[in-house]
Amino acid sequence: MYNFALLDESSKREVRRALLKAIAIPGFQVPFASRELPIFFGWGTGGLQITLSIIGPDEVLKVFDQGDDDSVNAVNLKRLIQLTTGVEVTGRTQAATLLQTRHRIPEAPLRADQVLVLQVPMPEPLRKVEFRESETVRMHAEKDYGKMYVKLYEDVLHHGEITLASDYPVLVFDRHLMAPTPIPRWDVPKLHQSQHLSLFGAGREKKIYAIPPHTGVEPLSLEDHAFRVEDFSSKACIFCGSTAAYLNEIPAPQGARQAYACSDVAYCHAHRTTREAAL
Amino acid sequence: MTPLLSVRNLKKIYGRGCPNCLSSPPRECQDNRCPRCAAIIACSDISFDVVPGEVLGIVGESGSGKSTILNCINLTLSATGGQIFYGHFAEGTRDILMVDAQTRRTLQNIHFGIVYQNPQLGLNFQVSGEGNVAERMLVAGHTHFGQIQTNVHQLLQRVELPPSRYKDLPNAYSGGMQQRVQIAKALINEPAIILLDEPTGGLDVSVQARILDLIRSISREFKVAMVMVSHDMQVIRLLCQRIIVMKHGRIIESGLTDRVIDDPREAYTQTLVHSTIQ
Numbered sequence: 001m002y003n004f005a006l007l008d009e010s011s012k013r014e015v016r017r018a019l020l021k022a023i024a025i026p027g028f029q030v031p032f033a034s035r036e037l038p039i040f041f042g043w044g045t046g047g048l049q050i051t052l053s054i055i056g057p058d059e060v061l062k063v064f065d066q067g068d069d070d071s072v073n074a075v076n077l078k079r080l081i082q083l084t085t086g087v088e089v090t091g092r093t094q095a096a097t098l099l100q101t102r103h104r105i106p107e108a109p110l111r112a113d114q115v116l117v118l119q120v121p122m123p124e125p126l127r128k129v130e131f132r133e134s135e136t137v138r139m140h141a142e143k144d145y146g147k148m149y150v151k152l153y154e155d156v157l158h159h160g161e162i163t164l165a166s167d168y169p170v171l172v173f174d175r176h177l178m179a180p181t182p183i184p185r186w187d188v189p190k191l192h193q194s195q196h197l198s199l200f201g202a203g204r205e206k207k208i209y210a211i212p213p214h215t216g217v218e219p220l221s222l223e224d225h226a227f228r229v230e231d232f233s234s235k236a237c238i239f240c241g242s243t244a245a246y247l248n249e250i251p252a253p254q255g256a257r258q259a260y261a262c263s264d265v266a267y268c269h270a271h272r273t274t275r276e277a278a279l
Numbered sequence: 280m281t282p283l284l285s286v287r288n289l290k291k292i293y294g295r296g297c298p299n300c301l302s303s304p305p306r307e308c309q310d311n312r313c314p315r316c317a318a319i320i321a322c323s324d325i326s327f328d329v330v331p332g333e334v335l336g337i338v339g340e341s342g343s344g345k346s347t348i349l350n351c352i353n354l355t356l357s358a359t360g361g362q363i364f365y366g367h368f369a370e371g372t373r374d375i376l377m378v379d380a381q382t383r384r385t386l387q388n389i390h391f392g393i394v395y396q397n398p399q400l401g402l403n404f405q406v407s408g409e410g411n412v413a414e415r416m417l418v419a420g421h422t423h424f425g426q427i428q429t430n431v432h433q434l435l436q437r438v439e440l441p442p443s444r445y446k447d448l449p450n451a452y453s454g455g456m457q458q459r460v461q462i463a464k465a466l467i468n469e470p471a472i473i474l475l476d477e478p479t480g481g482l483d484v485s486v487q488a489r490i491l492d493l494i495r496s497i498s499r500e501f502k503v504a505m506v507m508v509s510h511d512m513q514v515i516r517l518l519c520q521r522i523i524v525m526k527h528g529r530i531i532e533s534g535l536t537d538r539v540i541d542d543p544r545e546a547y548t549q550t551l552v553h554s555t556i557q
Contacts, residue, residue: 129405142384146418150403153417154410156424157446223423 005052006084011035015053015208019199022210027172028140029123034206044077044102045203047119051081051100054115054199060088062096067104067246067263074102093266103166105187107245107267110196112213118181120202123209125169125179145177148220156225168227171218172211180217186229186246191217237262240272281366282328283471283504284352289325289361291347294318296359303360310527311342321347322528325361331471334498334505336519336536338512338551344528345508349474351376352506353393354383365390367471388418392465392473396480398457401464402449408460409435409445415467431467438463438493455486462493466501475507479514491517512552516540524548 003009011033018032037045055061063078065071069091077100082089090096093106100117110116126136129147139145148169155163166182170191180188181200191198191211198211211217219227236243238250238259245267247260262268288303292313299305300313304324311320322344329335337345350356352363354375362374367390375386392415395401402411412431421427435445438459449457458478465473478494479487495518498505509515515522515536522539524532524547532545543549 138380142380144384144388144418146388146414147403149417149422150406150410150414153413153424153427154406157407157409157428221422224425 002084004057004085005055006037006080007035007049007052011049012053015049018208019050019054019210022199022208023197023212025176026211026215027170027176027178027209029207029209031206032208034203037203038080039076041204042121043073044100044119046201046205046208047100047102047117047203048077048080048201049203050117050199050201050208051098052084054117055081055085055087055098057085057087059085059098060090060096061098061100062090062093062266063100064091064104064106064266065102067106067267068265070265091266092270093264103182103184104246104263105183105190107262107264108270109190110194112195114196116196116198118183118198118200120179120181120200120205120207122167123179123200123202123205123207125167125177140176143175145171145220148177149222152220152222152225156222162221162225162227169220171220173215174218177220178209178211178217184230184246185219185227188217188219188227189229193217232260235260237268237271240268240275242268242271245271280330281371282364283331283333283366284329284506285362285364285371286328286348286352287326287362287364289348289351289363290323290359291321291344291351291356292318292323292359293321301360304529311344320528322351322525325530327523327530327533329472329504329506331366331504332498332502333521334507334519336515336522337506337508337525338510338515338522339525340510340551343525345510345525346476347528349393349476349506349508353391353474354387355393365472388415389468390470390472392468392470394458394461394465394473394475394478396477398449398454398461401461402457404449406448407446408440408449408452408456411449411460412463412467415464419468431463434463434467435460437497438466439489453486454482455490458482458490459493462490462497466497466503469501470503472504472506475505477509478507479509479511487514494518512540524551 014033018030022030063074065074078089093108098115102119124136126139129151130136152162166184167179168185168188170178170180172178193214195213197213200209221227232247235247239261242262245262248263250259250261252259296318297316299315300318300320305320339345351358358376363376364371365375409431413427416427440459479490519536522536523530526547532548540552543552
C-alpha cells in the first residue's frame with residue numbers, strides 16, 4: 001500500500017542529499033524540496049521528512065514533544081512512522097536509536113550511535129533582526145552578525161540582561177549563526193561537542209541543517225553578560241524529586257503555592273524508578 | 280609621503296557598456312551617456328591619492344559621479360574597472376576591489392567609516408543611537424558590554440550628543456543629531472580614513488556650521504584622513520587642503536583648494552566658484 005517510510009525513494013534521496021551537505025557545513029541552512037505530507041506544515045513536517053528518509057527497519061524510534069512522549073502531536077507522528085515502517089517504538093531515551101523531538105533535548109546524554117532529529121518552526125536566527133531573506137543570506141555568507149550582537153547590546157542597555165529565552169542563537173563551528181529551535185536555554189549546552197548527530201528540519205521553510213558530533217556550539221553572549229541557563233535552584237520535581245532537570249511549573253495541589261515537574265517525562269520515570277529501588 | 284589610499288583609473292558604468300564607453304578614456308562621449316549603447320558612465324578614469332591625515336574634497340554638480348566614487352571606495356558599489364589600494368590592507372599591495380565578500384565586509388566595518396547625507400543609509404533606525412555606534416565595535420570583535428559602553432559614551436560626548444538622548448531611537452533625533460551619531464559611528468573603530476558624502480546637506484545654516492566645526496576639529500584631533508564630497512564651495516574651502524573638480528564623471532581639474540578657488544582654470548570650475556551666493 002505504501003512505500004517503506006511513506007515517502008517515495010527519490011524524495012528520500014533529495015532529503016539525504018541535503019542532509020549530507022548540511023553535515024558537511026555545520027550550521028548552514030540547506031534548502032531542500034519539502035514534500036506534501038499527510039500532516040500540516042507546522043506540525044513537524046521537517047523533522048518527519050528527515051526521520052522518514054533515514055529510518056531503517058532495525059531502528060528503535062522515540063518521538064516526543066516538549067519532553068512528553070504522549071502528547072497528541074508526538075503520538076500521531078509515531079503512529080504514522082510505525083504504520084509505514086513497522087519499526088519498534090520506545091519511550092526510553094537510552095533504548096532509542098533515532099529520536100525525533102519538538103522543543104526539548106533529552107536530559108540523559110545521548111550516545112554516538114543515536115541520532116537526534118529536531119523539528120524547526122523558524123530556521124533563520126537572523127529573522128529577529130532582519131526580515132529580508134536576501135539580506136539574511138548575504139549576512140550568513142559574509143559572517144556579518146553585527147545586527148544580532150546589537151540586539152544583545154540593546155537588551156542589556158534597556159533591560160540590564162539578555163532577554164532571549166528559548167531559541168537562543170548559537171554560533172556553530174565558529175562560522176554560522178544557527179537557531180537551535182525553540183529548546184530552552186537549558187538544552188543549548190547539550191549541543192556543544194556532543195557525542196550524537198543532531199539534524200534539524202524545517203518543512204514549511206524548506207531548510208535542513210545539522211550539527212555533527214564533536215562540533216563547537218557557542219551561544220552568542222557578551223563578556224560581562226554571559227549566557228545562563230534557566231535557574232531551578234531550590235526547586236525539585238514533585239514526582240521524582242530531581243533537582244538536576246528542566247522543570248515546568250504545573251498546577252499546584254491544594255495547599256501548595258507552587259509545584260514543578262520534570263519536562264522530560266522519560267527522565268522523570270527513570271529517576272523515580274531508581275530512587276524507589278534504592279529505598 | 281606614501282599614500283594611504285590610491286585610486287587608479289576607477290570606472291563605474293550603469294548598463295551593459297560597449298567597447299566605446301568601456302575604453303579608457305571613453306570615446307565620443309560628450310556627457311555621462313554613451314552615444315552608442317546609452318549606458319551611463321557614472322565615473323571614468325578617476326585617479327587620485329590620499330595621504331594620511333589629509334582632507335580631500337570632491338566637488339561637482341549633481342550627477343557628476345562624486346558619490347559614486349565614495350561608494351566604490353567604501354565597496355558598497357562594485358566598480359566596473361580600475362584599482363584601489365589601501366595602505367592598511369596588505370601594505371597597500373592588494374587591490375581592494377578584488378577581495379572576497381567576507382574581507383570586504385571587514386574592510387567596511389573596521390577600516391572605513393562613512394557618513395551619508397541621508398541618515399537612513401548610515402543608521403539602523405531599529406536600535407538606539409548608542410546601539411548604532413556600539414554595533415561597529417561589536418563587529419570588530421569587542422564583546423565586553425561595559426567597555427564598549429564606556430568607549431561609546433566618550434565618543435558621543437565628543438560629538439556633543441546630549442547624554443539624555445543616548446538611548447533614544449534615531450528617528451527621535453534632529454537632523455543634526457543624526458549626523459553627529461553617524462560621525463561617531465564612523466570614528467568609533469579609529470579608522471585611518473573616513474568618507475563623508477555631503478554630511479551637512481539638508482541642515483540649516485547654524486547646525487551646518489556646528490557640524491563642520493566638529494568635522495574640522497575631529498580631523499585634527501584624530502589625525503584621520505577624509506574624503507569629502509560636497510557641492511558647496513564654502514564647505515570645501517573651510518575643510519579641505521586639496522580638491523578635485525568633477526564633471527560628467529571625469530576629473531576636469533585638481534589642485535590645492537586655494538589655487539583652484541582663487542584661480543580656476545576650467546570654464547566649468549569658474550562657473551562653480553562664481554555661482555556661490557555671497
